[in-house]
Amino acid sequence: MQTEPYTKLYLSEHYGNEAFRTLAGYEAAGGFQGLRAALARDPEEVTELVKSSGLRGRGGAGFNAGLKWSFMPKGDERMKVLVCNGDESEPGSFKDRMIMQQGPFQILEGLLIAAWATGARRSYIYIRGEYQYPIQCVRKAVAEMYDKGYLGRDVFGEPGFEHDIVVHSGAGAYICGEETGLLESLEGKKGQPRKKPPFPAQHGAFGLPTTVNNIETFAHVPYILSRGVEWFRGFGTEKSPGTTLFGVSGHVERPGLFELPLGTPLREVIAKAGGVRNNRALKAVIPGGMSMPVLTPSDLDVPMAEEFLSERGTHLGTGGVMVMDDTTCMARVACVISYFFRDESCGQCTQCREGTGWIHKLCERIEAGRGRPRDLELLESVPALMEGHTICAFADAAAWPIKGLLRHFRSDFECHISEGSCPFPESFEL
Amino acid sequence: MKPETRKKIDELFRHYPERRGALLPAIYLVQEEFGYVGPEAARELAEIFEIAPVAVWEVLTFYNMFYTEPQGRHHVYVCTNLPCSLRGARPLIRCLEERLGVHAGETTADGRITLGHEECLGSCGTAPVMRVDGVYHENLDLERALAIVDQLD
Numbered sequence: 001m002q003t004e005p006y007t008k009l010y011l012s013e014h015y016g017n018e019a020f021r022t023l024a025g026y027e028a029a030g031g032f033q034g035l036r037a038a039l040a041r042d043p044e045e046v047t048e049l050v051k052s053s054g055l056r057g058r059g060g061a062g063f064n065a066g067l068k069w070s071f072m073p074k075g076d077e078r079m080k081v082l083v084c085n086g087d088e089s090e091p092g093s094f095k096d097r098m099i100m101q102q103g104p105f106q107i108l109e110g111l112l113i114a115a116w117a118t119g120a121r122r123s124y125i126y127i128r129g130e131y132q133y134p135i136q137c138v139r140k141a142v143a144e145m146y147d148k149g150y151l152g153r154d155v156f157g158e159p160g161f162e163h164d165i166v167v168h169s170g171a172g173a174y175i176c177g178e179e180t181g182l183l184e185s186l187e188g189k190k191g192q193p194r195k196k197p198p199f200p201a202q203h204g205a206f207g208l209p210t211t212v213n214n215i216e217t218f219a220h221v222p223y224i225l226s227r228g229v230e231w232f233r234g235f236g237t238e239k240s241p242g243t244t245l246f247g248v249s250g251h252v253e254r255p256g257l258f259e260l261p262l263g264t265p266l267r268e269v270i271a272k273a274g275g276v277r278n279n280r281a282l283k284a285v286i287p288g289g290m291s292m293p294v295l296t297p298s299d300l301d302v303p304m305a306e307e308f309l310s311e312r313g314t315h316l317g318t319g320g321v322m323v324m325d326d327t328t329c330m331a332r333v334a335c336v337i338s339y340f341f342r343d344e345s346c347g348q349c350t351q352c353r354e355g356t357g358w359i360h361k362l363c364e365r366i367e368a369g370r371g372r373p374r375d376l377e378l379l380e381s382v383p384a385l386m387e388g389h390t391i392c393a394f395a396d397a398a399a400w401p402i403k404g405l406l407r408h409f410r411s412d413f414e415c416h417i418s419e420g421s422c423p424f425p426e427s428f429e430l
Numbered sequence: 431m432k433p434e435t436r437k438k439i440d441e442l443f444r445h446y447p448e449r450r451g452a453l454l455p456a457i458y459l460v461q462e463e464f465g466y467v468g469p470e471a472a473r474e475l476a477e478i479f480e481i482a483p484v485a486v487w488e489v490l491t492f493y494n495m496f497y498t499e500p501q502g503r504h505h506v507y508v509c510t511n512l513p514c515s516l517r518g519a520r521p522l523i524r525c526l527e528e529r530l531g532v533h534a535g536e537t538t539a540d541g542r543i544t545l546g547h548e549e550c551l552g553s554c555g556t557a558p559v560m561r562v563d564g565v566y567h568e569n570l571d572l573e574r575a576l577a578i579v580d581q582l583d
Contacts, residue, residue, distance in 0.1 A: 001556055001568065079447065091511045091550035129495045130551055132564045166445045171454055172494030174549065188446075188453030188479075190492040206447045249513035249554035256555040290512055290550075320554065322513055336512045340549055346492075429520045 001097060005257040007272055009235065009243045010223055011216075012259045015102035021137065023144040026105040032156070034222030038113045039158050046117040046225070053224045053232045054241040058095075059085055059177070059214030060289065060317045062240070062306045065221070071201035072118040073209050080120040081205045082111055083186065083212040086127035086134070087170055087177035090289035091340065092320030095245035096215035098257055100127065100134035103219060104141035108165065110218030112155060113225060115163045118211055122164050125215075126182050129171045139167045174344035178392050179212040181346065192348045193392035216245065236262035240305035244319045248273040251280065251325040262316075263308070267300040269321055280325035284409070288317025290337055291397030293404025314404065329427035330409035331416045334363040334402055336430070341398035349390040356398050358382045363402075367430070371417035379413075380406060431474060435463050439478060449479055453489060457496055466497040494548070502537040502544035504582045507561045508575075510547040513554035518571075522558055523547055525572050526579060543582060 004016030019025025026032075038046045051066025072080055084107060088096040099107060111123045125142075127135050142165050145151045155161045168186060175181040176191040183205050185191035204210020220242055224232045233241045240262040246269050249255045253274025260269060266285065276282050285295045287304065293314040295302065302308050306316045324333065338360035345356045362379045365371050383399030390396075406413065415423045438459050442452035456478070460471050467475070467490055469483075476483040490496045508514075508523040523534055523545075530538050530545055537544040553559035556568035560575060567578055 001553065001566070088552050089550065092513055092554050093550075094552040094554050097552045128552070129493075130548075130561060133566070169455065169458065170493075171457070171496055173492065185454065186451060187448065188450035188489065190488055206451065208447065247555055249557060250516045255557070286512075322516070322554070324516065328516070333512065336510075336515050340511060343549065428516050428518070430515070 001094070001101065002256050003102060005098070005245060005259045006254065007258045007260060009259045009261070010227075011106070011219060011243055012098075012102070012245065012257075015098065021102065021104065021141075023105065023141070023148055023150075030226070031105055031222075032109055034225035035109050035112050035116075035156060037225040038116050039156060039161075043117045043119065046113065049229060050117065050221060050224060053229045054239070055217065055220055055224060055232070056240055056306070057214055058216035058220070058244055058318070060090060060291075060315075062316060065213055065217050068201075068213065069114060069118050069211055071199065072120070072211055073201065074119075076209055078208050079122065080118060081208045081210045082114055082118065082120040082123040083179075083182065083200075083205055083210055084111060084123060084125040084215060084218055085177065085179065085182055085212055086125055086131070086138075086215045087182060088131070088215070088318075089128055089174040089177045090291065090318045090320060092247065092249055092286060092289045092322045093318040094247045094249075095257055095319065097131060097134050098245065099215050099219050100131070101137050104138045106219040106222060107138070107215055108141055108145060110221035111165060112163060113221050114211065114213070114218065116158075116161065120211070121162060122166065124186055124205065125165065125167045126176070126186055127167065127169055128176070129169050135167060135169055142167055173346075174340075175346045175392075175394060178394065181392065182212065183210065190346070192346045193394070195391055237303065237305045237307065239307045240316075246304065247318075247320045248323065249320065250323040251277050251328070252323045253277045260304075263303040263305040265300070266295070266302050266304055266321070269304055270300070270323060273323070276323060276325050278325075280327065282323065283326045283328050284324045284330065284333075286320075286322040286401070288315050289320040290322070290340065291400060292317045293400045294408060296408050313407075327424060327426040327428075329367075329422050329424040330405050330412040331363065331367045332422070332424075332427055332430055334405050334413075335360075335367045337401050337405075338363045338398070341394075345394065345398070349395065351386045351389045352395040352398065355382050355386040355395065359398065359402055366413055366416050367422070369416055369420040369422070371413075373417060375417060376406070376410070376413055431460055431463055431471065435459050436478070450481065453479055453486070454493075457486075457490065461496065466500050468498060472498075502541055504543045504563055505546070505561070506543055506579055506582075507546045507548040508534075509549070509551040509553065509557070509559050509561075511550040513550070514557040514559060517557040519558040522560075522570060522572060522575055526575060529576055529579065543579065
């Protein structure tokens with residue numbers, strides 16, 4: 001993994017600097033100024049401030065983070081819990097991994113600010129099991145905080161402010177990135193998402209009031225407190241302020257992470273990554289992790305922020321930008337995507353468990369040149385039966401990319417059916 | 431299980447408001463000791479956690495990183511998700527299958543290596559990637575992947 005993004009702004013300013021990964025180095029770089037600013041204010045005021053900053057969750061849904069914090073019940077005797085979602089399992093996303101490795105104290109500071117704002121007594125940082133090294137980095141940072149007396153009782157000298165942080169490893173399941181699937185997993189169960197309501201703020205981890213935010217979301221928080229809402233809003237768009245770490249992958253010259261303001265045109269994001277490799281033409285871009293419908297070259301000027309992407313029938317998601325050049329066979333892409341969702345469906349809802357299997361079977365048959373004339377109709381009807389009919393958004397995530405591929409690249413599929421073979425001899429191999 | 435493993439499990443409980451929260455980390459500890467968690471170890475865990483053996487078993491079989499059967503001495507997993515496939519992961523895994531004489535999902539006859547494919551490993555900017563005994567090897571090409579696998583004892 002890169003040690004720093006190719007383009008840096010405030011969040012990744014110190015990435016790549018070994019000292020920033022230590023408590024002393026983090027403090028020397030201005031660390032914990034945000035927390036100190038928070039402690040000088042009332043908790044409600046901190047929540048209001050984060051709300052008014054417009055910070056949106058960076059884990060995919062893009063919900064206003066401060067608003068989410070405000071849902072935590074007040075005057076409730078039960079222990080309150082924060083959960084930091086480090087499951088990062090959306091294909092095409094690899095930004096949280098860098099934050100955990102290069103800026104673990106940013107996450108911890110963000111958690112403490114949220115703890116002060118919401119009255120949470122304990123945080124769980126849930127990190128996907130494959131991220132063995134990031135887990136080590138975060139554990140080491142937490143241990144340093146305890147050694148220095150920054151966690152536990154009287155956090156940062158604030159009498160009565162108690163907070164503990166536990167790092168918890170997942171064990172390989174995409175669905176645990178879904179917040180209630182994650183909570184089930186944290187409780188030692190299968191990661192099968194829960195029906196909502198009740199929402200986590202009322203009934204979260206272990207039945208306790210809980211707020212779940214993504215790793216990157218917490219990492220942005222200290223800067224809002226230390227530098228102010230107005231400063232923060234100087235980056236990004238009105239509805240999506242701040243920066244994000246765009247992860248560009250696939251057919252570009254220089255894949256990797258790029259910290260850029262939200263709202264940066266897609267064209268510019270791809271240009272930062274060196275453009276399409278080998279001077280090939282662009283065919284398609286998945287803009288926000290694999291669950292998000294595909295865009296075409298005619299969409300290159302879209303600003304990369306949720307409010308603009310949703311106008312084009314897709315979403316910012318996790319900011320994982322997958323680029324595909326004109327050699328790419330979209331029936332093959334559909335095959336890879338549908339296999340993943342079939343494999344990762346938790347099996348709880350029939351529409352999803354069966355639907356993901358059907359979609360994959362159809363895609364495989366079509367790709368192999370064994371498709372029947374009515375298969376495309378069928379392939380269109382299955383996602384429609386899944387979407388919106390299940391407990392969690394996984395079925396939508398499985399349906400959307402297939403719908404998007406059919407909408408924009410129907411002829412790729414048709415050609416496989418009519419010719420019985422793949423029209424793209426240079427396409428990536430299956 | 432070894433008394434040390436049991437002791438480590440007991441130490442986990444204080445981090446969770448309910449005992450069961452410690453189940454995933456406890457399974458990791460048992461797996462570290464035996465290399466997998468078979469029916470007997472699962473029953474032992476069930477007793478410690480005061481839950482039905484099937485409740486342990488359904489957790490074991492839900493997660494990809496838990497094994498209910500013995501595995502090879504080394505674990506080699508290649509990511510075959512879209513960003514890695516776009517950059518040559520499929521020919522790479524086929525090449526490893528050929529070198530090891532097994533299909534993905536199988537273990538070599540001498541018990542040396544379990545080969546598998548894995549879903550996105552969060553290394554899309556440095557694709558293709560494989561995870562060998564928990565360590566990521568990124569920006570792979572065929573030669574380097576073979577060299578890494580060949581030097582596993």
